[in-house]
Amino acid sequence: MFENFEQQLITIGLNTIKLRKGGAGPPLLLLHGYPQTHVMWYKVAPKLAQHFTLIITDLRGYGDSSKPESDPEHATYSKRAIATEQVKVMETLGFKEFYVAGHDRGARVTHRMALDYPERVKKAALLDIVPTSTMYASTDKEVATAYYHWFFLIQPFDLPETLIGANPEYYLRKKIAQWSRNPNSFSEEALSEYLRCFCQPATIHATCEDYRAAASIDLEHDKQDSYKKIACPLLVLWGNKGFVGKKYDVIAEWRKKAINVQGTGLPSGHFLPEETPEETYQALTKFFL
Known part of the structure; x- marks a missing residue:
């Protein structure tokens, strides 16, 4: 995976962000979702690299990026903090303006980034989400059943951490199978990377903090910026x-x-870049070029 891409570690403040960089053309930042890493872009990255300089990162708390200690308000894992960090990564690489596409949690970071840094984000793509505030406001039995993890992961430390940590491989494989419509879309090489990173206790905790932030401080930020x-x-x-x-x-x-x-809409379940890579590539290329 990711032939002709270089790996880098970028230090922003006290944290380190893992990324791959490759291609040529205007800069395009790609952000992943839960419970994955930047590897989720492996099917579309080679083709996108023909048109763009790709920066594909592990978000704070995920993959091989730093997993800093959180705080009672969960501000460390707020989408505002994570978006700011990603903007600083791009600036460190020499890109003050760029395109960005995010899937799942990465799309929620992208939403916040577009609001907080309109002078930086030239175009944005959001994959398979509606706004966080919309999700919570529209919660009913159907939402709670399909998105039960939104309410499980926000429980106080250390309930979800302990339960997931008892068998993280089962949990990750179960989530991917439930949210996809074609489990055969995921290569064993990619799944091995997701497992390697997700099975770490620090990752399990950090990703719970991501969801705890979404149910608290992120909603406050959204309310403040509702206009x-x-x-x-x-x-x-x-x-x-x-x-x-x-x-x-x-x-x-x-x-x-x-x-x-x-x-x-694309003919897939939740994981568009892996379930429908060609359609995802075509849609992103047509939009950003």
Whole structure:
């Protein structure tokens, strides 16, 4: 995986961010989701690298990036803090303006980044999410059943950490199988990387903190910025066979949060870049070029 990509560790403050860099052209930052790492982009990265300089990172708390100690307000794992860190990574690499595409948790970081750094983000793509505040406000039996992990992972330390830590491989494989519609989309090499990183107790805790932040400080930030809309062009993609595409009018929800929105559903479950790599590549390339 990732032939012709170089690996780097970028130090931002007290933290280190792991990334791969490759390709040529305008800079495009790719952000992953839960419970994965930057490796989730391995199917689309080679083709995207023909058009863009790709920066593919492990988010704070995930993969081989730092997993700093959290705080009672969970601010350490707020999307604002993580978005700021990613902007500083791009600046360190010489990119003051860039494109960004995020999947799942990475898409929530992208949402915050587009609000907080409109002068940096030229275009943004969000894969298989609706806004965090929308998800919580619309919670019903259907949402709670499909997204039970949103309510499990936010329980106080150390309940979810202990239960997941008892068999993290089972948990990760179960989540991927539940959220995808074609489990054969995931190579054993990629799954091995997800397992290597996720099975670490520090990762399990940090990723719980990510969700705890989403249910607390992130909602406060969203409330404070409820009058703001994403200014840059926004692409939203979702899996037609997944929960988000079936439950929500994705474009309509994002038009409440952004000025210029376009998008489409793809024939997949939650993991678009791995389940429908060609369609994801085509959609991202058409939008960003």
